[in-house]
Amino acid sequence: MMNVTKNLMLHLTKFSVFVNPKNRNLLLLHLIIFIWGWTAVLGKIITLPTLQLIWLRVMIAFIGILAYALYKKTPLFPSGKIVLQLLGIGLIVGVHWICFYGAVKASNVSVTLACCSTGTLFTSLIEPIVYKTKVLWYEIFFGLVVIGALLMIFNVETKYTLGILLGIGSALTYSIMTVTNSIMSRKNIGADVISVYEMIGCWICISIFLFSLEPSTATVSGISAQDWFYLLVLAVVCTTVPFIVGVAILRNISPYTMSLTLNLETIYGILFAFFIFKSSEIMSPTFYIGAVVILVVVFADAWIKSKR
Secondary structure (H helix, E strand, O other): OHHHHHHHHHHHHHHHHOOOHHHHHHHHHHHHHHHHOOHHHHHHHOOOOHHHHHHHHHHHHHHHHHHHHHHOOOOOOOOHHHHHHHHHHHHHHHHHHHHHHHHHHHOOHHHHHHHHOOHHHHHHHHHHHHHOOOOOHHHHHHHHHHHHHHHHHHHHOHHHHHHHHHHHHHHHHHHHHHHHHHHHHOOOOOHHHHHHHHHHHHHHHHHHHHHHHOHHHOOOOOOOHHHHHHHHHHHHHHHHHHHHHHHHHOOOOOHHHHHHHOHHHHHHHHHHHHHHHHHHHOOOHHHHHHHHHHHHHHHHHHHHHHHO
């Protein structure tokens, strides 16, 4: 576990050395979002119940993150106040993942990822409040455009009401998590330290739900070899490494930029799901029009920020 995590982080570091520092964080952001594009697909492939899946994912990811921090000899004991704040953010991460994978199981990959795009609007409202900055009109406008694209999708996919609501809940909690992680990261707290304590808080949150609702699934036995394989890929490749990198780059990019660019996960995930699940992921033409609108908004935001 430690060697896999260490090697992945090493390759990412080597990759970033040869890139213009100005664009390095954006390139890393796009890379981890491409990786995150597989998370919903893997969540659909793995046959475990939602809470058990997330519970095991977080445990494995925590081991990977802790191993990486110990390998770097990172001091893991910040002040008690910082620890409590990080554990609190971890609880939000737990709710986010419960909503996200609950939406995948209740609907499908395409609907879940499209609903997660509402995070753009949530972040455009939350970030100025937290940082006490001016609200940018074009961020609100882009957020509303994304909401409009989602309304197009909802009008034709009403059979997935529960999945849609859970997907929006996932987007809201992700926005809160991104803004708060940005604050913590800019306090010069190491990304691996942040990740270690947030994984603990996340595991506590999920454990509360698991032992309250599905106590019989709080086990590592009776899981097929195939589920274990995909679970390890999900936990190590799609969670441990991207989580650490994602927290780290929030020192230099805004939560809004991260949230808006995350909409590309929707496009990647829909494409991956279409080729893997075939007919179960075929949606109406209106759905794909909405997805294209979201993609256009992402590039428009990047273009405006480059001009500014």
